[in-house]
Amino acid sequence: MYNKIPTLKEIAQRLKISVSTASRAMHNHPSIGLRTKTEVQQLAKELGYEPNQTALFFKQQKTHVVGVVLPNLKEEFFSQAINGIEYVAKENNYSVLIGQSHDDVEQEKQIINTMKNHRVDGLIVSISKYTKDYDHLTALEKYNIPVVFFDRVPGISFVHKVSSDIYESTKQAVEFLINNGHRRIGVINGPNEMKSCKERTDAYMKVLKNKKIKIDLSLVVFTDLTQQKTFEAMIELLKLKRPPTAIITINDYVALDAIQYARKAKLKINKDICFVSYSNLPITNYLAFPPLASVEQYPYEQAKKATEILFELLNKTNNNEEKIFYRDVIIKGQLIIHKK
Amino acid sequence: MYNKIPTLKEIAQRLKISVSTASRAMHNHPSIGLRTKTEVQQLAKELGYEPNQTALFFKQQKTHVVGVVLPNLKEEFFSQAINGIEYVAKENNYSVLIGQSHDDVEQEKQIINTMKNHRVDGLIVSISKYTKDYDHLTALEKYNIPVVFFDRVPGISFVHKVSSDIYESTKQAVEFLINNGHRRIGVINGPNEMKSCKERTDAYMKVLKNKKIKIDLSLVVFTDLTQQKTFEAMIELLKLKRPPTAIITINDYVALDAIQYARKAKLKINKDICFVSYSNLPITNYLAFPPLASVEQYPYEQAKKATEILFELLNKTNNNEEKIFYRDVIIKGQLIIHKK
DNA sequence: CTGTTAGCGCATTCAT
DNA sequence: ATGAATGCGCTAACAG
Numbered sequence: 001m002y003n004k005i006p007t008l009k010e011i012a013q014r015l016k017i018s019v020s021t022a023s024r025a026m027h028n029h030p031s032i033g034l035r036t037k038t039e040v041q042q043l044a045k046e047l048g049y050e051p052n053q054t055a056l057f058f059k060q061q062k063t064h065v066v067g068v069v070l071p072n073l074k075e076e077f078f079s080q081a082i083n084g085i086e087y088v089a090k091e092n093n094y095s096v097l098i099g100q101s102h103d104d105v106e107q108e109k110q111i112i113n114t115m116k117n118h119r120v121d122g123l124i125v126s127i128s129k130y131t132k133d134y135d136h137l138t139a140l141e142k143y144n145i146p147v148v149f150f151d152r153v154p155g156i157s158f159v160h161k162v163s164s165d166i167y168e169s170t171k172q173a174v175e176f177l178i179n180n181g182h183r184r185i186g187v188i189n190g191p192n193e194m195k196s197c198k199e200r201t202d203a204y205m206k207v208l209k210n211k212k213i214k215i216d217l218s219l220v221v222f223t224d225l226t227q228q229k230t231f232e233a234m235i236e237l238l239k240l241k242r243p244p245t246a247i248i249t250i251n252d253y254v255a256l257d258a259i260q261y262a263r264k265a266k267l268k269i270n271k272d273i274c275f276v277s278y279s280n281l282p283i284t285n286y287l288a289f290p291p292l293a294s295v296e297q298y299p300y301e302q303a304k305k306a307t308e309i310l311f312e313l314l315n316k317t318n319n320n321e322e323k324i325f326y327r328d329v330i331i332k333g334q335l336i337i338h339k340k
Numbered sequence: 341m342y343n344k345i346p347t348l349k350e351i352a353q354r355l356k357i358s359v360s361t362a363s364r365a366m367h368n369h370p371s372i373g374l375r376t377k378t379e380v381q382q383l384a385k386e387l388g389y390e391p392n393q394t395a396l397f398f399k400q401q402k403t404h405v406v407g408v409v410l411p412n413l414k415e416e417f418f419s420q421a422i423n424g425i426e427y428v429a430k431e432n433n434y435s436v437l438i439g440q441s442h443d444d445v446e447q448e449k450q451i452i453n454t455m456k457n458h459r460v461d462g463l464i465v466s467i468s469k470y471t472k473d474y475d476h477l478t479a480l481e482k483y484n485i486p487v488v489f490f491d492r493v494p495g496i497s498f499v500h501k502v503s504s505d506i507y508e509s510t511k512q513a514v515e516f517l518i519n520n521g522h523r524r525i526g527v528i529n530g531p532n533e534m535k536s537c538k539e540r541t542d543a544y545m546k547v548l549k550n551k552k553i554k555i556d557l558s559l560v561v562f563t564d565l566t567q568q569k570t571f572e573a574m575i576e577l578l579k580l581k582r583p584p585t586a587i588i589t590i591n592d593y594v595a596l597d598a599i600q601y602a603r604k605a606k607l608k609i610n611k612d613i614c615f616v617s618y619s620n621l622p623i624t625n626y627l628a629f630p631p632l633a634s635v636e637q638y639p640y641e642q643a644k645k646a647t648e649i650l651f652e653l654l655n656k657t658n659n660n661e662e663k664i665f666y667r668d669v670i671i672k673g674q675l676i677i678h679k680k
Numbered sequence: 681c682t683g684t685t686a687g688c689g690c691a692t693t694c695a696t
Numbered sequence: 697a698t699g700a701a702t703g704c705g706c707t708a709a710c711a712g
């Protein structure tokens with residue numbers, strides 16, 4: 001009742017030729033007679049024969065699959081990133097195996113391991129917000145499975161990575177707020193483990209110092225990005241003797257929660273208090289109270305670039321001697337002003 | 341410089357035993373001596389040996405990969421769906437190969453084909469909004485690759501599918517609006533090819549008829565879900581002699597665009613005009629002007645159920661004789677009222 | 681209790 | 697111009 005997916009063997013049997021001849025015919029090998037070649041290709045077409053990728057792995061040691069590991073697809077940031085990855089993968093005739101870590105280090109490890117067992121040819125990774133050791137990732141390089149990180153990248157140098165320059169764009173953001181008259185600027189930052197969070201704090205302090213504004217560390221709070229913690233952060237900031245007139249939040253989702261809280265606290269958005277954020281989610285266009293500005297981080301471009309690098313690495317004839325040159329690409333963010 | 345990923349062969353060589361002994365030892369085969377077994381498992385652990393999934397395919401004819409094809413991940417509806425799929429897949433030790441059709445029939449076909457070549461064990465599919473023939477999909481069943489559809493399902497009966505009962509929830513939505521005093525109710529529907537769109541229209545007419553409200557077909561417009569077409573639809577509806585006081589839109593994204601347009605046209609949302617929609621996106625919680633109500637369609641549950649069915653099919657010892665019983669599961673939608 | 685062998689689908693080297 | 701044989705990693709039937 002069920003048909004078998006056609007194989008070269010079947011084609012060979014039907015035409016009473018050997019499998020190798022059939023194989024060569026399909027590949028337009030010069031030494032195959034025109035007659036045989038046409039017959040094979042004709043029959044292949046009829047049967048809908050296409051090579052079994054799984055079988056090809058044995059010969060070529062390639063699965064033609066790239067693994068993608070990221071925190072979650074729910075955030076539009078990452079689903080846009082997937083598009084960039086998919087785009088480049090398709091160009092290279094590759095498919096995409098996806099796993100979400102859900103910001104859980106254990107799950108991340110497990111997914112990576114599964115990907116290894118599936119022999120993905122390479123990996124694109126955006127690490128969980130709690131990942132601090134990268135052994136499960138760098139281990140793959142030992143097996144010659146290249147890994148390229150994007151956006152949430154490890155804070156070590158001997159990996160390939162593409163990221164947004166949080167330091168620079170935070171400087172812009174802080175300067176923007178200062179130019180708009182703000183002196184008490186709060187920061188709702190993420191877990192300190194995240195490289196970007198440290199950069200954010202550093203940039204913030206740097207600018208304040210340059211502008212000779214007193215640094216008050218009680219204005220900088222750390223959260224785990226959950227709504228609950230954002231609310232707590234807001235409580236903390238608002239109960240200060242001199243509360244901030246502007247707050248920089250780690251991303252738009254946190255900004256939305258913070259804004260929601262501020263509104264409940266009867267603060268007038270963009271009047272009593274301003275918000276500047278990161279990601280520049282499309283959805284903010286529909287909001288009545290979007291952040292005043294948001295740093296566009298170009299997830300599509302970041303992911304696309306990361307995937308391009310991955311394919312560069314895959315296509316490089318692997319010279320075991322050559323010292324690896326680790327790629328560290330910065331995609332510049334841009335501060336988008338939403339309304340005046 | 342690079343290590344090879346360890347294989348049974350390597351373990352066997354090191355211990356000077358045969359590969360099959362090593363294999364059996366790993367599987368706790370009863371006929372293997374305790375000594376050998378321990379040695380093998382010990383060494384396997386040391387080397388970090390794990391079976392090569394790709395190789396397993398040959399023996400078991402299973403890749404332990406499910407393919408997922410859906411229009412796009414950008415819509416939160418689908419990214420939530422992925423979570424349901426991933427959850428069940430993980431439970432069954434499966435991985436997920438993802439492809440987005442971007443609502444393009446050609447891409448959909450190509451992805452399905454790639455998945456076939458990768459020998460996915462089964463497929464979960466939500467079809468593009470323009471897909472009307474399903475040959476590329478049902479063809480896979482011929483090869484004994486089961487396909488289960490969810491949400492955007494084909495309008496034919498000999499496929500497995502899980503969907504939301506648009507007909508019933510639309511009836512609820514229309515009745516809700518009528519109970520709130522509306523008599524002129526517009527519909528911004530999607531392409532007529534989509535099964536759900538026909539159901540929507542049918543349900544709409546049915547209720548109006550029951551309630552003895554005159555049906556005016558100029559109140560029902562069809563779009564392709566793009567912002568552009570939504571605006572055009574709004575123009576059309578608003579220029580009617582007796583414009584609608586409420587509009588049902590095919591999903592929240594369309595609703596957001598429609599609402600945006602209505603606001604630009606100086607209409608007061610929920611006063612001059614009300615919107616009811618589908619999907620109940622989390623993001624609507626942050627909106628100043630969300631739709632009055634939205635039909636929650638439980639993407640996670642739909643996708644989870646679809647995947648469970650897929651695994652039922654996969655686990656069924658394939659009795660070629662038995663007539664296939666096609667599953668058609670309805671996940672009831674629920675009209676969520678956002679504000680009074 | 682363990683080894684030998686075959687086979688899954690394919691490309692390729694070697695032989696004819 | 698074509699076929700036979702091999703090997704990729706693994707399992708299982710068969711043979712000791």
